[in-house]
Amino acid sequence: MTKTAAFEAGVSAALANEALQHALADVPAGFVAGRARQKAALPEFEGLRRTARDIRDHTLAHLDAYLEEFERNAVSAGSTVHWAATADEAREVVLSICRAAGARTIAKSKSMVSEEIALNAALEAQAMEVVETDLGEYLIQLRGERPSHIIAPAIHLRAGDVADEFRLRHDHLDASRDLATPEVMVAEARSVLREKFLAADVGITGANFLVAETGSAIIVTNEGNADLTMSLPKVHIVLTTIDKLVPTLADAWPLLRLLARSATGQAFTAYTTIVTGPRRPEDDAGPQSCHVILLDNGRSELLQSEFRPILRCIRCGACMNHCPVYCAIGGHAYDSVYPGPIGAVLTPALAGVGEAGHLAQASTFCGRCEEVCPVEIPLVSMLRGWREQAFAASDDWRSRTFLRAWVQLAKRPRAYGLAARIAAAILSALAGAKGILRRLPFGERWTRQRDFPAPQGTTFQDLWKRRERDEGPAP
Numbered sequence: 003m004t005k006t007a008a009f010e011a012g013v014s015a016a017l018a019n020e021a022l023q024h025a026l027a028d029v030p031a032g033f034v035a036g037r038a039r040q041k042a043a044l045p046e047f048e049g050l051r052r053t054a055r056d057i058r059d060h061t062l063a064h065l066d067a068y069l070e071e072f073e074r075n076a077v078s079a080g081s082t083v084h085w086a087a088t089a090d091e092a093r094e095v096v097l098s099i100c101r102a103a104g105a106r107t108i109a110k111s112k113s114m115v116s117e118e119i120a121l122n123a124a125l126e127a128q129a130m131e132v133v134e135t136d137l138g139e140y141l142i143q144l145r146g147e148r149p150s151h152i153i154a155p156a157i158h159l160r161a162g163d164v165a166d167e168f169r170l171r172h173d174h175l176d177a178s179r180d181l182a183t184p185e186v187m188v189a190e191a192r193s194v195l196r197e198k199f200l201a202a203d204v205g206i207t208g209a210n211f212l213v214a215e216t217g218s219a220i221i222v223t224n225e226g227n228a229d230l231t232m233s234l235p236k237v238h239i240v241l242t243t244i245d246k247l248v249p250t251l252a253d254a255w256p257l258l259r260l261l262a263r264s265a266t267g268q269a270f271t272a273y274t275t276i277v278t279g280p281r282r283p284e285d286d287a288g289p290q291s292c293h294v295i296l297l298d299n300g301r302s303e304l305l306q307s308e309f310r311p312i313l314r315c316i317r318c319g320a321c322m323n324h325c326p327v328y329c330a331i332g333g334h335a336y337d338s339v340y341p342g343p344i345g346a347v348l349t350p351a352l353a354g355v356g357e358a359g360h361l362a363q364a365s366t367f368c369g370r371c372e373e374v375c376p377v378e379i380p381l382v383s384m385l386r387g388w389r390e391q392a393f394a395a396s397d398d399w400r401s402r403t404f405l406r407a408w409v410q411l412a413k414r415p416r417a418y419g420l421a422a423r424i425a426a427a428i429l430s431a432l433a434g435a436k437g438i439l440r441r442l443p444f445g446e447r448w449t450r451q452r453d454f455p456a457p458q459g460t461t462f463q464d465l466w467k468r469r470e471r472d473e474g475p476a477p
């Protein structure tokens with residue numbers, strides 16, 4: 003099965019999945035309405051977006067210098083900095099740190115980079131127990147799934163699914179216990195995870211931002227799980243990518259103000275932690291060692307390409323929440339670590355257009371993703387760029403022949419007008435009194451899902467001519 007065919011099968015399955023459709027129906031009332039409220043309450047919201055875009059662009063333009071500054075300052079704060087060109091190298095660095103720490107249990111807070119490098123499987127293959135401590139991540143880990151959203155990994159699940167999963171997996175607890183409310187389920191997850199935090203030898207977090215001037219990582223969560231993950235085990239690993247840098251703490255501020263507002267509709271995330279190196283002698287708690295892994299995995303190449311603006315991304319998920327395609331099919335149908343508009347642009351850049359170019363088709367080009375992106379990434383034009391590259395690499399002779407014929411016709415207005423008149427007359431005749439075509443020659447894939455309205459009246463060219471005749475030439 004080709005990638006495109008597999009994607010289409012995934013889409014059909016998602017559309018037919020009633021439970022998923024119920025879960026996705028909550029997105030507009032939750033994240034979308036929340037962002038709208040925050041935007042309305044903050045007069046400088048649009049100005050902040052421009053500031054955020056400029057900070058990210060400036061950082062990317064001088065990324066080499068800021069990376070070196072970050073390394074210098076992180077090392078002088080006591081961290082060890084590791085550079086990883088590929089996913090393999092990053093996995094190997096994590097494994098060697100864990101082996102050196104004699105790790106048997108590893109606590110993790112949510113990290114899309116760890117999904118990108120398939121870290122859990124690599125650790126588990128070495129007989130290490132990995133425990134996801136973000137509630138959503140914990141749920142999908144129990145179910146053996148990948149995240150379906152970059153900030154709400156279990157958005158495809160409803161409360162009943164969670165209760166069923168807990169009853170199945172927490173089999174040391176009373177089977178007849180009450181799991182009727184989210185509060186009870188959260189309390190149960192908390193008590194199970196507390197044991198894991200205390201047992202963990204290594205804690206792995208991502209980083210929302212890295213600060214060059216201080217060598218710090220900024221990590222935000224709503225559950226406080228990253229704080230326990232980084233402070234209870236003896237070793238803390240920050241697994242992140244080279245594009246997460248900002249020059250100064252002051253530069254991080256506008257990005258943090260936008261992040262929660264764009265993501266969940268909160269004014270600020272509940273826990274925002276700035277971590278600079280391991281525990282110092284005067285500290286009450288904290289890890290004995292701190293390692294920062296800076297993964298490239300294709301980003302240097304991306305930096306030199308027309309797709310560089312995608313590296314501005316702060317992973318807020320707003321483009322997904324506002325995307326009519328994502329909201330219809332959810333994240334799993336994309337079969338990609340990063341779903342939605344951000345995934346449709348980033349994944350072909352990381353995996354290659356042959357592997358993931360088809361994802362750019364998952365867009366109506368309505369532009370809502372671009373309107374809400376807090377760092378003003380031109381997602382639509384980049385999606386179009388991937389479509390062009392995917393088309394250039396494809397052997398779709400039907401589309402090529404059609405487009406070649408259309409170009410020849412479009413260059414000859416008289417012939418185009420005649421062809422349009424003939425086509426309109428034929429389609430109207432085929433549609434009959436109902437004015438609807440159930441099948442369209444050369445357009446079967448379109449009419450498989452919907453009817454095609456037959457042309458009404460005359461052609462656009464004829465209407466235009468009539469208007470010029472009646473009202474004079476257009477100004």
Ligand code: SF4
Nearest residue numbers: 315316318319321375
């Ligand atoms: S592309 Fe923009 S809207 Fe989408 S996740 Fe990234 S920052 Fe957020």
